[in-house]
Amino acid sequence: MIxxxxxxxxxxxxxxxxxxxxxxxxxxxxxxxxxxxxxRERFEIIIGAILTQNTNWxxxxxAIYNLNKESLADIKKIxxxxxxxxxxxxxxxxxxxxxxxxxxxxxxxxxxxPINRLMKVGIEKLREKLLKVKGIGPETADSILLxxxxxxxxxxxxxxxxxxxxxxxxxxxxxxLQELFMSNLEKDTKLFNEYHALLVExxxxxxxxxxxxxxxxxxxxxxxxx
DNA sequence: CGCCAGGGCCTCA
DNA sequence: TGAGGCCATGGC
Numbered sequence: 001m002i003x004x005x006x007x008x009x010x011x012x013x014x015x016x017x018x019x020x021x022x023x024x025x026x027x028x029x030x031x032x033x034x035x036x037x038x039x040r041e042r043f044e045i046i047i048g049a050i051l052t053q054n055t056n057w058x059x060x061x062x063a064i065y066n067l068n069k070e071s072l073a074d075i076k077k078i079x080x081x082x083x084x085x086x087x088x089x090x091x092x093x094x095x096x097x098x099x100x101x102x103x104x105x106x107x108x109x110x111x112x113x114p115i116n117r118l119m120k121v122g123i124e125k126l127r128e129k130l131l132k133v134k135g136i137g138p139e140t141a142d143s144i145l146l147x148x149x150x151x152x153x154x155x156x157x158x159x160x161x162x163x164x165x166x167x168x169x170x171x172x173x174x175x176x177l178q179e180l181f182m183s184n185l186e187k188d189t190k191l192f193n194e195y196h197a198l199l200v201e202x203x204x205x206x207x208x209x210x211x212x213x214x215x216x217x218x219x220x221x222x223x224x225x226x
Numbered sequence: 227c228g229c230c231a232g233g234g235c236c237t238c239a
Numbered sequence: 240t241g242a243g244g245c246c247a248t249g250g251c
Contacts, residue, residue: 053233059249060232094248098234137234157232173240200232209230236245
């Protein structure tokens with residue numbers, strides 16, 4: 001069933017090309033359908049994962065644009081910039097004081113633990129290290145693992161919880177839901193990447209807080225609809 | 227105008 | 240472990 005749902009979503013929405021990030025000569029993050037290839041791109045994804053916490057991605061794009069205008073997708077620069085300045089640049093993403101602090105803490109962590117070294121750490125150990133960083137919870141950690149480090153882990157977000165609750169799955173906690181996917185799919189980075197992105201697309205367009213079930217690709221197998 | 231968005235921390239049972 | 244308050248902007 002987990003795989004069937006994936007296929008239905010893919011048929012409806014096609015490839016999502018996640019995670020959206022910015023190429024060297026751009027300022028605005030976009031979906032490229034490729035993995036990050038250098039530290040700047042990986043760090044920008046990490047920044048986006050923090051800024052999008054409980055926030056619309058469109059607002060995060062504005063904040064990332066502001067940062068890129070000053071080439072601030074850079075660990076050393078984020079460490080050096082003042083809190084006031086950083087907070088004002090990321091203001092559109094909301095919670096800007098908290099998030100400025102979280103970006104600074106993450107930059108310090110990555111300064112002590114360089115990305116090229118983290119890339120070689122085992123997935124479980126890397127996840128534990130990320131979760132110890134203040135401001136990084138399960139979803140942000142897993143987003144970083146999957147989209148910045150290309151590790152095969154499934155990201156569970158509010159959309160995932162809402163969609164699968166409505167379909168009729170009893171799993172509730174983050175770990176239970178994550179295990180549902182991890183145990184029913186081959187541990188493939190590309191598959192986990194696409195699946196999560198497709199769930200976000202469904203959550204935004206159909207399985208909203210007030211659901212629009214009419215053209216939902218999952219309507220036939222959804223407990224709420226039937 | 228109200229509602230909501232790709233969470234996480236802290237506090238208190 | 241889980242519920243509730245807090246953090247905040249911008250789009251619709």
